Amino acid sequence: MRSNGTMDRRARDTARVTISDLSRALSLTKGTVSRALNGYPDISEATRNRVIRAAQAMGYRPLSQAQAIKTGRSCSLGLVVELSQYDAHRPFLAEFLAGLTQAASAEGWTLTIATSESETDTIRIMRDLVRDRKADGFILQRVLWEDPRIAYLERENVPFICYGRPKNREKVSYFDVVSEAAMADAITWLARLGHVRIGYIGSAPDYAYSHARRDGYRAGLAAEGLTYDARLVVEGALSPDHAAQATRQLLALETPPTAILCATDTLARGVYEVANTLGLKIGSELSVVGYDGAPEGQAMWPRLATFAVDNRQAGARLGAMFIARMQDPEAPATQGVIRATFTPGGSTGRPTLTSDQLARHLANLAAVTA
Amino acid sequence: MRSNGTMDRRARDTARVTISDLSRALSLTKGTVSRALNGYPDISEATRNRVIRAAQAMGYRPLSQAQAIKTGRSCSLGLVVELSQYDAHRPFLAEFLAGLTQAASAEGWTLTIATSESETDTIRIMRDLVRDRKADGFILQRVLWEDPRIAYLERENVPFICYGRPKNREKVSYFDVVSEAAMADAITWLARLGHVRIGYIGSAPDYAYSHARRDGYRAGLAAEGLTYDARLVVEGALSPDHAAQATRQLLALETPPTAILCATDTLARGVYEVANTLGLKIGSELSVVGYDGAPEGQAMWPRLATFAVDNRQAGARLGAMFIARMQDPEAPATQGVIRATFTPGGSTGRPTLTSDQLARHLANLAAVTA
């Protein structure tokens, strides 16, 4: 048994070709081979090529842990996902990880992932990870408008990159989906259908994306020549329940919205819930638009019109940007964006009732229920 | 700039206390300290305690990468998630990772995660990960009934543990949720409501869980004294579209089911879709039960009755089991299970129509539509 184990280890070890094997085969010293492979200028091109060729032929790959103890870099990017009460289920993670790991493994990097329960927990975990050299830096997702993680990492001089655009974004590297454009597009879409009063349910202003989406909503109204009415806006919703309450509030207005734009698909669930219990027909008597392209939107009936986010591409871009940044720390902050793509659904349509008619209809429905 | 970077590195390095620091403070050699901490028998209890106490006081934590190059163990467990066409969105991942990383970090381990696009890709990635010592072993999720990953890892003698129970499970370590019990419970629940003809839509038999759920369905029928009718069973569904087709097939029977049990929540989406387009009232004219407790079930209307799976606990248990196994490789395979918890929803109710009445009703609806 025991001997079996050791035999296996030995078998695996002999399978691995070390820098000593390589140097022996080339009749060079370890040091020379190392410098040749790492691009030191004091190696002639001839021997450098000879070394590289031999390394390739023998299948040599440096053991990153051995490098790490001298260089301090472990070639692994860290991701600490914070499990808050509301967005733990967000399924974007799988696709995002796919992109990240793909970009990482393309460069020979790996992804070290950890989870935390709170903000302070996150920072503690990040500290431990860099201290133990388990991560050279971090990808920050769900960035806050004023993110303590950014403050911490900047102070400690640990490399990082954001998925999202925080408040003071000039010096930080980020990648993001421009959801403000999506929100504006949604307004255009709804306005062309004939909607005049369009409500908005936004999420917590702590998050960076909340700002972008709210701004997009206002920009869209302006572009379509619709007047902004503060009563049509409810912000700070995080769960379907919050959104349901917001929906009831919006529908209780004397001139209620005929369409509601939600900052996330999850919030749209609350709108559906209220509409379904009231007996309001979604897609005609009330139009709804979400954002995220989450599978829950596909589970709704009628299917939720929303904006699909390519989280995989985001992950891939973020990973590539991060690694490039680690390669050349002198380079300035890199920034990039993509757009979300609209995916229509049965949840929008021409308004069959005007705002006034809708108010009366709601009164009737309430009377029937009572 | 450059000097800035090096200064930071030095600052971080001095912050880290090495085994040499510790040995110097104790007036012992590195070797003695190392053996003391690693439980070698040739160290007196007195000095061992002295060392441990000092280590704690000085905040010494061995650098895992340095250990790894000698021991071969990197104290990181690998997870390769395979992004198949259908279950990529499954949101279980976040909770599962939470459990895994929690268990890992409790023991000072980390989680290295990678993604792959196919089965052969997965095995290639696993091979690279152990070769480069980025993972000491693997957690296998979504295990297949006959899983090539298991065959590979057993052959290569790489430690692993399964989330799920494959075909030949005697010698493998696993943890699983006993979905067969849930399926049987679902039958009981439906039978008590008055359902006699209960359909079943199962997923691809490749997956290990498909077997458990199908068996549970049959066991439930037997327990309730209901006869098994092969025509009420459709298997091999992977997407809502497949499930929709299966639903149409079941409803076209001369004596259609008044309730449909689905192997997953995702499949239930297909049932809803057909019912909604036909105008069939879910929860009265047709009852539906799912499995997984996915958020999409909460987005459906009426809310899907399903079985919630505690993926976090599963992750935590799997992580702990794996690490324990690595600590003592001689130990026999460990195995454990938990049960899913039923979460009622509006999708089930007493059948307002018998099977025959439902068939006539469906004929009417079809006539109206045509």
Add this chain to the structure above:
DNA sequence: AGCATTGCCGAAACCGGTTTCGGAGACGCA
């Protein structure tokens, strides 16, 4: 008292790399 054990620790090699330093040889130039 003499001798073989045993317990406990130091010394040193080792793991797989990186990095510094110094020197041999080729070369240019007077």
Add this chain to the structure above:
DNA sequence: TGCGTCTCCGAAACCGGTTTCGGCAATGCT
């Protein structure tokens, strides 16, 4: 021919640990 310079590589220290080996002192035993 002599000398300085430059190119390129070897030698060796180092990183932070682990593990083997050997020896000294204290014990047990006759």
